[in-house]
Amino acid sequence: MRYDSITEAIGGTPLVRIDPAVHGLRNIDLYAKLEMLNPFGSVKDRAAWNMARPGLADAGERAATVVELSSGNTAKALAVIAGMHGVSFKSVTNRMRVPEIKDLLLLLGAEIEELPGQTECLDPTNTEDPLTLFHQKLSEPGSASLHTDQYFNELNTEAHAAGTGPEIVADLDGRSPDWFIACVGTAGSSTGVARVLREHDPAVRVVGLVGEKKDFIPGIRNVDEVNQVGLFDPATYDSIETVSAEEALDGMLTLVRRCGILSGPTGGAAYFGAVRQLRPVDEELDSPANSGPDAEHPAERHADRRRQTAVFIVCDRVESYLSYVRQRRPELLGRPPVKNSVATLTDAELQAATVIDTADAQKWIAAERPLVVDLRGPFAYAALHIEGAVNIVDELFDELIRGGLPFSKRQPVLLACPVGEKSAQYAALLTRMGHPDVRSLAGGIIAWRDAGAPLVRD
Numbered sequence: 231m232r233y234d235s236i237t238e239a240i241g242g243t244p245l246v247r248i249d250p251a252v253h254g255l256r257n258i259d260l261y262a263k264l265e266m267l268n269p270f271g272s273v274k275d276r277a278a279w280n281m282a283r284p285g286l287a288d289a290g291e292r293a294a295t296v297v298e299l300s301s302g303n304t305a306k307a308l309a310v311i312a313g314m315h316g317v318s319f320k321s322v323t324n325r326m327r328v329p330e331i332k333d334l335l336l337l338l339g340a341e342i343e344e345l346p347g348q349t350e351c352l353d354p355t356n357t358e359d360p361l362t363l364f365h366q367k368l369s370e371p372g373s374a375s376l377h378t379d380q381y382f383n384e385l386n387t388e389a390h391a392a393g394t395g396p397e398i399v400a401d402l403d404g405r406s407p408d409w410f411i412a413c414v415g416t417a418g419s420s421t422g423v424a425r426v427l428r429e430h431d432p433a434v435r436v437v438g439l440v441g442e443k444k445d446f447i448p449g450i451r452n453v454d455e456v457n458q459v460g461l462f463d464p465a466t467y468d469s470i471e472t473v474s475a476e477e478a479l480d481g482m483l484t485l486v487r488r489c490g491i492l493s494g495p496t497g498g499a500a501y502f503g504a505v506r507q508l509r510p511v512d513e514e515l516d517s518p519a520n521s522g523p524d525a526e527h528p529a530e531r532h533a534d535r536r537r538q539t540a541v542f543i544v545c546d547r548v549e550s551y552l553s554y555v556r557q558r559r560p561e562l563l564g565r566p567p568v569k570n571s572v573a574t575l576t577d578a579e580l581q582a583a584t585v586i587d588t589a590d591a592q593k594w595i596a597a598e599r600p601l602v603v604d605l606r607g608p609f610a611y612a613a614l615h616i617e618g619a620v621n622i623v624d625e626l627f628d629e630l631i632r633g634g635l636p637f638s639k640r641q642p643v644l645l646a647c648p649v650g651e652k653s654a655q656y657a658a659l660l661t662r663m664g665h666p667d668v669r670s671l672a673g674g675i676i677a678w679r680d681a682g683a684p685l686v687r688d
Contacts, residue, residue, distance in 0.1 A: 235314075236269050236314070237269075237279055237311070237314075239268075239269045240268055240269060240270075240275045240276055240279050241268070241276060241393045241394075241397070242397065243263060243264050243265050243266075243267050243268060243397070244263075244264050244267065244401075245261050245262070245263050245264075245397070245398060245401040245402070245541070246261065246262050246264055246489075246491070247259060247260070247261050248260045248261065248262055248489060248501075249488075249489065252484060252488045252489060253505050254505075254509075255505070255508055255509065255512045256512055256515075256516050257512050257515040257516055257536065257537055257538065258408075258409075258508050258511065258512050258515070258537065258538045258539065258540055259537060259538070259539045259540070260504060260505070260508070260539075260540050260541075260542070261401075261402075261407070261539065261540065261541045261542075262485070262489075262491060262497070262501070262541075262542060262543075262544050263394065263397075263398060263541055263542070263543045263544065264491065264544050265394070265419075265543050265544060265545055265546070266491075266492070266493060266494070266497065266544050266545065266546050266547045270303075270306060270307045270310050271303070271306070271546055271547055271550075272303035272306070272307065272545055272546035272547075273303070273394075273419050273543060273545045273546065274302075274303035274304040274306070274307050274380075274545075274546075275303075275307045276389040276390060276393055276394065276419075277304065277307075277380060277385070277386040277389045277390070277416075277418050277419075278304055278307035278308045278311055278378070278380075279307070279311060279389070280385045280386070280388060280389035280392075281378040281379070281380065281383050281385045281386060281389075282296060282308060282311050282312070282376070282378055284385075285376045286311075286312075286315045286317060286376070288376075289315075289317050289376040290315060290316055290317055292374070294317070294374060294375055294376050295317070295318045295319065295320050295341075295374075295375050295376070296308055296311075296312040296317055296318070296319045296320070296375070296376045296378060297319075297320045297322060297368055297375040297376065297377050297378070298319075298320075298321060298322070298377070298378045298379070298380060299322050299323060299361070299364075299365060299379075299380070299381065300321055300322075300323065300380060301321065301323035301324075301325065301326045301327065301328070301331065301332075302328065302331055302448060302449055303331075303449065303545070303546055304378075304380050304416075305319075305321040305323075305331070305335055305340065306331065306334060306335060306338070308321075308378060309321070309335055309338040309339065309340040310338060313338060313339055317376070318339075318341065319338075319339070319340045319341070320340065320341040320342070320343060320375075321335055321340050321341070321342050321343070322343045322344075322345060322361075322364060323342070323343075323344055323345070323361075324344065324345060324361050324607060324609060324610065325344060325607040325609065325610075326342065326344065327446065327448070327625075328448055328550065328551065328553065328554060329553050330549070330550045330551070330552065330553060331550055334550070344607075344609050345361050345364055345609060365379075369382075380416050380418065381416055381459050381460050381461065382460035382461065383461075384461075386416055386418035386422075386461060387417075387418045387421045387422040387425075387461055388422060389418065389422065390418060390419045390421070390422025390423050390426075391422035391423075391425050391426050392422075394419060394422065394423050394543075395422060395423040395424075395425065395426025395427060396426055398410075398423065398426075398427070398541055399426065399427065399430055402539060402541075404430075405430065405431070405539075406427040406428070406430040406431040406434045407427065407434065407538075407539040407540055407541045408434065408435065408538040408539050408540060409434070409435050409436075409437065409504070409507070409508065409511075409538065409539070409540035409541070410423060410424060410427055410434060410435070410436050410437070410540070410541050410542075411436075411437045411439065411500060411503055411504040411507060411540060411541070411542045412424075412436070412437070412438060412439065412500065412542065412543060413438075413439045413440075413447075413449065413450045413473075413496050413499055413500050413503075413543070413545065414438045414439060414440050414450065414451055414456055414459075414462065414470075415449050415450055415451060415459075415496075416459055416461055417456075417459050417461040417462040417463070417466070418461055419543060419545075420436070420438055420466065420467070421461055421462075421463065421466050423543075424436045424466050424467075425466075435468045436466060436467050436468050437467060437468060437469050437470075437471060437503070437504075437507050438466070438467035438469070438470045438471070439470075439471055439472070439473050439499055439500060439503040440452055440453045440455075440456050440470060440471075440472055440473070441453065441472065441473060441474070441475070441478075441499075442472045442473070442474045442475075443651050444572075444651050444652065444655060445474050445475040446475065447473070447475050447478045447495050447496065447499055448494065448495055448496060448551060448554060449494070449495075449496040449545055449546070450473075450478075450496055450499060453470075453472055454649070456470075471503055471506075471507065473499040473502060473503045475495070475558060475573075476558075476573060477498075477499065477502045477503075478495040478496070478498045478499035478502060479495060479498060479555065479558060479559055480498070480502055481497070481498030481499055481500070481501040481502030481503075481505075482494065482495050482497065482498025482499075482501075482548065483498070483562075484498070484501060484502075485497060485498060485501055485544065486548060491544055492547050492548045492549070493544045493545075493546075493547070493548060494545065494546045494547055494548050494550060494551050495551055495554060496544075496545040496546060497542075497543070497544035497545050497546070500542040500543055500544065500545070501542060501544075503542075504540055504542045508540055511538070515536065515538070557625070557628070558573070568632055569632070570631045570632050570634070570659060570663060571628075571631075571632070571659075572628075572652075572655040572656065572658075572659050575655060575658050575659060575662070579658045579659075579661070579662055580654065580655065580658050582658065582661070583654045583655075583657040583658035583661060583670055584657060584661070584668070584669040584670065585650070585654055585657070585669065585670045585671075585672045586644075586669050586670070586671065586672060587672045587673070587677070588671070588672070588673070588677055588678050588681040588683050589681070591644060591669075591671050591678075592683060594642075594644070594669070595616075595618075595644065598642050600641070600642035600643055600644045600667075600669075601620065601637060601641050601642070601643050601644070602616050602618060602619035602620070602643075602644045602646065603619065603620055603622055603627070603643060603644070603645050603646065604616065604619040604620065604621045604622070604646050604647075604675070605622065605623065605624040605627055605645060605646065605647040605652055605653055605656070606621070606623070606624075606646075606647060606648055606675065607623055608621060608623065610648070610675075611688070612687065612688040613687060614675070614679065614685040614686070614687060615675070615685060615686060615687075615688075616646065616675075616678065616683075616684075616685065616686075617684065617685075617686045619646065624647065624652055624656075627656065631656070631659060631660070631663070634663070635660065635663050635664065635665055637660075637665065639664065639665055639666055642667040642668070642669075643660070643665065643667070643668040643669070644668075644669050644670075644671060645657050645668065645669070645670050645671065646670075646671040646674055646675055646678070647671075647674045647675070648674045648675055648676060649673060649674040649676055649677075650670060650671055650672050650673045650674040650677065651674075653670040653671060653674065654670040656670070657669060657670040
């Protein structure tokens with residue numbers, strides 16, 4: 231194909247059938263929509279181009295900057311698009327958690343501003359968070375910037391309603407699949423695709439996948455964060471299921487090694503979640519009650535056929551996440567496995583972790599003077615923290631623990647994170663490693679703040 235501009239190559243990505251020998255489903259054809267093959271490398275290319283295109287000419291005339299609250303693929307695509315049109319781009323985020331993406335953004339000429347947000351992602355209901363205030367300022371009429379606003383801009387959803395969804399239907403010979411399984415980030419792709427599929431067949435089942443509370447999976451909101459996204463509507467999904475980081479990596483390995491699809495962790499999560507969701511359906515379809523020519527099943531929607539189809543999206547490529555893999559599965563890259571890892575904790579160990587509320591923590595600090603360790607990012611710590619706390623970002627803390635206990639056993643320790651989940655895991659791990667007195671702040675810094683306990687700023 232011949233194009234006059236690289237942006238014309240956005241979309242038209244292939245729909246590839248996964249070999250049944252890989253997933254083991256006997257009665258369901260599973261397809262991967264390879265959005266990783268968009269020219270800038272991800273599903274976000276569609277939304278970035280659709281959101282930026284209407285304002286690019288005006289932005290060029292005003293010498294305005296394209297601004298997006300993104301630390302991932304949307305920022306990457308916008309940086310390319312802005313540069314092509316002679317416009318500058320700024321990525322604003324609380325924290326760049328994937329080093330390869332940060333380096334690539336700098337290579338593309340992007341400016342990166344990491345604001346001292348109080349939480350790990352934009353929460354529009356928290357009007358005291360600097361990230362939220364910045365978002366509100368950008369959204370005001372007459373803003374000097376071109377704010378693409380991926381979390382609330384309907385052009386994000388429309389990019390997939392106009393492109394991704396119709397492509398899936400066309401590649402399935404004019405039919406919607408029986409199942410659409412989608413990871414939920416900004417919710418643009420899942421919402422837009424689901425809208426189109428249901429227009430063709432209202433009975434299509436849509437499953438949204440989010441990360442578990444304790445986990446970070448690039449490109450996916452966890453179960454607590456997803457409701458903060460303006461485009462997210464629970465009614466879009468027949469069910470919302472969780473996927474762990476370990477499951478995402480397992481799925482990614484299957485796609486990479488068995489299917490030749492160089493997927494990142496998000497696509498791995500989508501594949502793993504799809505197979506897990508479909509396996510019991512497949513078993514029901516395979517049961518003797520459904521084996522006859524006149525067999526019917528509650529899940530069967532087409533009387534003239536017994537086989538079903540399912541589609542998931544491979545959002546991006548694996549190359550950008552080697553540091554993510556190295557941190558969680560070092561043995562895959564020829565490094566020794568991690569011994570002291572929260573991933574190895576049992577449920578009993580997690581439940582046995584010592585967790586104290588704000589009032590008890592204040593009394594303990596006054597009486598015993600424990601070392602208070604704030605596990606949040608440096609900008610969140612700078613915005614507000616417990617007086618006297620030291621800041622060790624959770625990724626660095628994870629590295630320290632791998633080498634053994636980072637603190638003297640004579641030193642009591644209080645761990646704090648945004649909402650008290652990561653700190654409880656690390657408290658359990660340090661207890662297992664032999665520390666006699668380590669505790670986690672229940673509800674984290676958010677609960678401390680909400681209780682009116684004192685916080686200081688740098």
